[in-house]
Amino acid sequence: xxxxxxxxxxxxxxxxxxxxxxxxxxxxxxxxxxxxxxxxxxxxxxxxxxxxxxxxxxxxxxxxxxxxxxxxxxxxxxxx
Numbered sequence: 001x002x003x004x005x006x007x008x009x010x011x012x013x014x015x016x017x018x019x020x021x022x023x024x025x026x027x028x029x030x031x032x033x034x035x036x037x038x039x040x041x042x043x044x045x046x047x048x049x050x051x052x053x054x055x056x057x058x059x060x061x062x063x064x065x066x067x068x069x070x071x072x073x074x075x076x077x078x079x080x
Contacts, residue, residue, distance in 0.1 A: 007036070007043040016049065027052070 013033070014021045025042065028035030034048035 006047070007045055008049065010035075010042040010044065013044045013049060
């Protein structure tokens with residue numbers, strides 16, 4: 001059974017990754033992080049966050065925006 005200690009709230013993950021909550025949700029959607037919606041909020045497994053950071057050589061920010069996007073690297077949520 002997964003405990004709350006094994007999971008982090010979306011806002012905390014965004015802070016650790018130095019990004020937005022929207023970008024963390026994009027990571028979840030693409031399968032880069034193990035996210036779960038519970039009781040009206042999202043959480044991410046600590047293990048998946050550690051694995052994600054290790055796979056990116058400790059880099060916290062990973063650009064998921066399309067390269068043609070005018071806001072690439074600083075997602076404002078305007079991608080279609």
